[in-house]
Amino acid sequence: MKRAWMNGLGALLVLVAGLGAVFVFSTVAADEMPDAITAGAPLFAALVLTLLFGGMPRVERIRSADRRQVTFAVAGGIAAWWLAPLIVLAQRLSDAPPGAEVVFFTLAVWGACLVLVALAIRAEKPPLTAAAAAVASVAGSATLLASWERPSSFSPFIRYAEREIWMVVAGVVFALGMLALVRAVRALGVREAAPLALSGAAAAGLLGMLGSVGELRFMAAQQWLSLLYLGIAIAIAFGAWMRLLSAVGASRAATGMLVAPVGLTLLTVVERLTGIYGPDPFEWTGIVAGSAVVVASSVVVWLAVPATRLGSSHLEPVPGRLRMGLASAAFVASLASLASPGVQATSEGHATTPFSATWIMVGAETATGWLVFSAALLVLAVVAERASAARASRIAALVAAVTSGIAAVLAAATPLHTWTTWIPADVQQTYGTEYARFVTEALVDPVRIVALVLTAAALVSAVPMLVRPASQATEEVD
């Protein structure tokens, strides 16, 4: 049991490293060659490496398998490993959207997509705590990525809204593909499902590259090393995914994606320390607060075993009315705080005709708004959860709620977008120079304070639920 747990954790770390490498090398390759080649060519290298290190599939086993499972493997591979990345590549220009936004949408949001889409699949359905933790992890990632530099280029759904909506759509495609794959992995085994999935993706990649044959010859000569590196990174990430899908299922494996922004941040810290590249200046408070929330929430997702795997004996006590009332009130207050004042923003520019504006950004536009929401959501999920979740994951969810609450205070002045649609572009383009500045100041909002206090009260009231044995499926009266 302990060994399996360690193996799972090892695969998770490899997945995080692999996802980071895929992001870095696909960013490099995306600038150099057509999307169809970047999405398709490395899949062949990944397929070869998977066959070399994962072993050849047992043909007899595939022949005797249910056709539907083979179809799931191939379709899942195409959707998750060719189509979804291709959609993203089609939306990326050299630095538009900026890297922080691409990390957010293709790692944090994709991870949450996988957990949330899994809610609709009976066999994979994660507990409510996992879904709430996935949302909290996205809020943590947003806090983290919005703190990579100041003024930050992180402004999701502002400058490249349409491109980013497509990235979310790609996330759903990826999630559906991975859920098809996990089904195939369970039925066929990793050794058979993995090559089938990558073969399907590579075949689709080949078809996609037909329109770029002329460029392919040139690119193969010029950029073969970039494609090879990307292929190796995909093989590593894919291998870790398969191992995790088989061992822990889709929603728990999503932990790797959720936590990947923290891994990439560590990489940028190294870059910055060595003085080569990397965002500058880091906003350390936001980095630490966001990372803590991501890690704490990801632990919840990792520990949350799907209901179908625990059995009916793990029904939890029905929450008392007071407890549920407190958690609901905290949640409603946290939602209201998304619409109440978050930070006061000031934009000033004097590169051309001077411009100065001061306005209020609401909670939904700030890290603190979503962190308070996440804390309340986590507590509500713990209280409302009836079937399933292992006690460890629920305790972890309460820890994540506390972490989110503290992070909300620490990141009180962190805006989730620097760019604004209505400020003249000539002002915004010069942010960070001596010609223009964008600053925010935290506001004390009574609604947010009420939400935090109610969340804390609900959290304290939820603790006794977790102390009792899980098998006591009895009605509880406060």
Added chain:
Amino acid sequence: MKRYAAVLIAGSLAAALLVPGCQRTVEVQTGTRTVCTAGELVSEDIKTIEVPVKDAANYRVKTVTITCDTHSGLSKLYSEAQAAIAAGDLAAAKDKLAQVVASNPTYRKAKQQLDEINAGKKPTPDTGTDPGDDPGANNGGSTTPTGSTTPTATAPSALTGWIPGTLSGWTAQKPTVDALSVAREYVPSGSSPAINLVIVAEQFSSEADAKKSIDQVVKARYGKDAANLTVNGHAAYFGTDGRSFAVIAFPAGKVMVALEMAAKSGAPKALRPQLEAAAKQLP
């Protein structure tokens, strides 16, 4: 319970998404700031008003550059002094230059010429016709001249004095000149550990603001290897970013002057002697 939670979440989310949809307003500054070509603020009529966000971009602060009566008088006196020098009437020149210096000690070459006359020398007449006249100068484009006095599109002389056309050891490049700031890049004329030198002078409305800009902007960006020093009587700050750039910055009245140097080697602290030598060539 699940239905209750689902209804709660759906209803609350809908409400939270609808509320921010209400029209938002923003406080913007609008009005006119009038500055003299000599760099001083003449008048300021700026209001803060609240407008819908969709209209915010229409409100800006217009900067008008004029030559104010005081500096117009200085210009006349200075021109007369130059004419007197050219005619050899150094007594008249001394009288007029003394009046100029009493009003504005940094006005063009008035102080230098007065010192030369006092030392028994005959200064060379300054043939430039406008304050800050520089063949390479350009206007930042933000000025909209109005008023009864002749509008100019040149830099304030109080600022241009900080970016001289000649600097020993350096070759001056084309300056960038705006109503309230000037900047000029210099490249080494011989071998140097620096890639380049940039001098920036920025006008503020008060001496305190000029000092504040050093404390809040310069020290924040160049916080490494910090040291205080004196340059030509100015209390200056030396600092680096720890990677490539070193700076010396000091307030000179209402003007903030910063000399920034980029190191070839990645050891910006070693640029301090070069920076000090350059700074000492300034007024």
